[in-house]
Amino acid sequence: MVWSDRIAAGSAFLAAVIAGFVLPDWMISLATIAFANGLVVLGLIVMWRAGLVSFGQALYYCMGGYAVALIGRWGGVTDALLLVLLGGLSAAGVAFVVGFLLARYREIFFAMLSLALSMILYGLLVKTESLGSTDGLNVTAPTFLGYAPHQEELLVALYFLVLVVCATAALLISAYFRSLAGALAIPVRDNELRVEFMGMSVSRLIHTKLVISGLLAGTGGALVALAIGHVDPNMSYWTTSGEFVFITILAGAGSVGAAFIGSLAFESVRSFAFTMLPQLWQMLLGSVLLLTILFLPQGLGSLIQRLHWGRKAKAP
Amino acid sequence: MLSAFAVLIDGLVYAAYLFIVAIGLTLIFGVMKILNVAHGSFYTFGAYGAASAVGIYFNRGLPEAGGYLLMVLFAMGLGLVLGLILERGIMRWVYGRDEVVMVLVTYAAFLILEDVVILVWGPGSYAAYQPLLAAGNIEIGELVLSNYDLGLIAIATVLAAACYWGLKFTRYGRLLTAVIFDRETAAAFGINVKVVFAVTFAIGAMLGALGGAIMAPKIAVTLGIGVEVIVLAFAVVAIGGMGSIEGALAGALIVGICRAATVHLIPQVELFVIYAVMALVLTIRPYGLFVRAKPRKI
Numbered sequence: 014m015v016w017s018d019r020i021a022a023g024s025a026f027l028a029a030v031i032a033g034f035v036l037p038d039w040m041i042s043l044a045t046i047a048f049a050n051g052l053v054v055l056g057l058i059v060m061w062r063a064g065l066v067s068f069g070q071a072l073y074y075c076m077g078g079y080a081v082a083l084i085g086r087w088g089g090v091t092d093a094l095l096l097v098l099l100g101g102l103s104a105a106g107v108a109f110v111v112g113f114l115l116a117r118y119r120e121i122f123f124a125m126l127s128l129a130l131s132m133i134l135y136g137l138l139v140k141t142e143s144l145g146s147t148d149g150l151n152v153t154a155p156t157f158l159g160y161a162p163h164q165e166e167l168l169v170a171l172y173f174l175v176l177v178v179c180a181t182a183a184l185l186i187s188a189y190f191r192s193l194a195g196a197l198a199i200p201v202r203d204n205e206l207r208v209e210f211m212g213m214s215v216s217r218l219i220h221t222k223l224v225i226s227g228l229l230a231g232t233g234g235a236l237v238a239l240a241i242g243h244v245d246p247n248m249s250y251w252t253t254s255g256e257f258v259f260i261t262i263l264a265g266a267g268s269v270g271a272a273f274i275g276s277l278a279f280e281s282v283r284s285f286a287f288t289m290l291p292q293l294w295q296m297l298l299g300s301v302l303l304l305t306i307l308f309l310p311q312g313l314g315s316l317i318q319r320l321h322w323g324r325k326a327k328a329p
Numbered sequence: 330m331l332s333a334f335a336v337l338i339d340g341l342v343y344a345a346y347l348f349i350v351a352i353g354l355t356l357i358f359g360v361m362k363i364l365n366v367a368h369g370s371f372y373t374f375g376a377y378g379a380a381s382a383v384g385i386y387f388n389r390g391l392p393e394a395g396g397y398l399l400m401v402l403f404a405m406g407l408g409l410v411l412g413l414i415l416e417r418g419i420m421r422w423v424y425g426r427d428e429v430v431m432v433l434v435t436y437a438a439f440l441i442l443e444d445v446v447i448l449v450w451g452p453g454s455y456a457a458y459q460p461l462l463a464a465g466n467i468e469i470g471e472l473v474l475s476n477y478d479l480g481l482i483a484i485a486t487v488l489a490a491a492c493y494w495g496l497k498f499t500r501y502g503r504l505l506t507a508v509i510f511d512r513e514t515a516a517a518f519g520i521n522v523k524v525v526f527a528v529t530f531a532i533g534a535m536l537g538a539l540g541g542a543i544m545a546p547k548i549a550v551t552l553g554i555g556v557e558v559i560v561l562a563f564a565v566v567a568i569g570g571m572g573s574i575e576g577a578l579a580g581a582l583i584v585g586i587c588r589a590a591t592v593h594l595i596p597q598v599e600l601f602v603i604y605a606v607m608a609l610v611l612t613i614r615p616y617g618l619f620v621r622a623k624p625r626k627i
Binding site for chain 2: 064118122128130133293295298
């Protein structure tokens with residue numbers, strides 16, 4: 014990482030921490046959800062770099078959320094950090110298992126097969142009475158190492174938890190991008206047969222990426238479950254996955270920070286659009302997606318780069 | 330014995346519906362290599378269009394046969410217009426981009442069209458049951474079947490035969506086969522690929538709308554019906570092999586029978602049996618029953 018990037022990332026984190034003390038409650042809860050969803054987007058970026066788009070990320074997202082709800086209910090665990098960890102790990106476990114099937118596919122087959130898998134979970138949840146069916150489950154209020162806050166304090170505590178988890182994830186993932194396995198993502202996208210000729214196993218690389226993105230999505234889902242206090246099968250519906258893909262396209266896969274900024278922008282626009290023009294929300298989404306694909310194929314993040322280098326940067 | 334027969338008939342009815350919905354999707358994919366998420370919108374527009382047509386036509390004492398015709402024609406007309414708008418307005422700008430990018434473009438179109446439906450028909454739901462009632466019932470043994478359902482099976486059979494005949498024995502069908510096989514070589518031999526694309530997309534859209542139209546009397550036409558259809562149609566197409574007409578037929582039959590069997594025997598797993606079958610087929614044949622794996626390019 015370049016020094017200027019480190020300073021930018023550090024000051025962004027500092028700004029987010031300060032925001033936790035000054036902003037009104039509704040903005041904090043919006044930011045909590047947005048940053049938690051940013052983790053899912055980060056997972057999509059991990060795969061996007063290898064040329065894979067998953068339309069089924071909701072599978073892991075929902076898995077993480079339900080794991081938190083069920084472990085809290087049946088296991089009696091209330092510690093937030095432990096719950097989030099368990100949620101992420103159970104989603105990573107699912108990703109590991111389905112990875113044996115998914116890692117064989119590319120392009121739209123990969124996209125649609127992952128979608129189908131998330132719909133299996135949706136179907137199971139809707140039909141299972143003991144898991145709350147379509148009503149879903151309530152999540153018990155979490156504690157933080159014995160500290161049991163209520164109402165506003167809980168809101169702020171969760172916000173800081175999300176910040177810490179996101180910062181950790183961002184650091185680890187940018188380290189992964191610089192590692193050999195992470196750097197091989199782009200060669201895999203360009204021509205995977207050549208990568209195999211060099212002696213690497215592409216399917217193992219992709220399997221690893223799947224588990225990482227599953228872990229991130231599960232963690233995101235776990236955090237959202239804690240923040241909302243409720244999980245339902247819609248977390249696994251394919252339109253949920255579609256929204257994550259949408260944010261990824263919008264943000265572009267250029268950097269780790271783009272995931273969180275993109276997610277924050279998305280949540281803000283959504284809460285605005287839901288109150289101002291609820292009937293036109295999807296049309297707005299679709300139009301922005303279309304315009305981004307047509308005119309900004311590298312995402313909104315590329316705008317900043319273009320400003321930096323003026324005319325030198327070219328669209329691919 | 331009775332329940333086996335019931336499963337068979339229910340399965341065939343459901344398979345007929347799935348086939349009609351899936352064939353447009355697989356046609357567009359086979360020719361253009363676009364997985365068209367907006368197919369769900371064509372279905373929705375077809376269903377709403379048919380519901381409007383039914384609302385206008387029935388209860389006026391006019392002969393019922395005309396109602397069926399109007400319903401189907403109106404929906405397919407809508408599909409044609411919508412398909413051409415989408416192809417000329419949006420899709421042609423992204424030809425040649427990644428397949429995944431084109432999926433996203435059609436997804437964007439799908440989102441936009443979902444709200445267009447609200448703008449045109451409003452958020453309420455429509456009922457169009459009159460054609461179903463007018464068709465009446467028939468008793469076979471102890472089983473009471475709707476003539477409408479049996480008609481559905483007939484329509485699907487005719488459609489399958491028409492597709493087979495159209496692809497194998499007409500000039501346009503042969504051009505299409507050439508384009509499916511190799512787009513660039515076909516273009517080099519003087520086939521106007523642009524026109525083929527536009528026509529194919531329009532036909533696919535009309536088939537999607539037809540699927541919506543024939544289902545309209547059997548369901549409550551309401552928001553969000555297209556969302557389920559697209560995932561379902563994809564499952565069917567993936568089982569048979571993307572882009573293969575025989576595959577769509579086989580996939581529809583497999584899914585239809587499996588679903589009917591589970592509805593009768595273990596109704597709890599109804600929703601997910603389709604995807605379970607799909608996952609099972611794909612673990613054995615990764616690209617579906619009727620498509621061979623492509624050699625990888627170096």
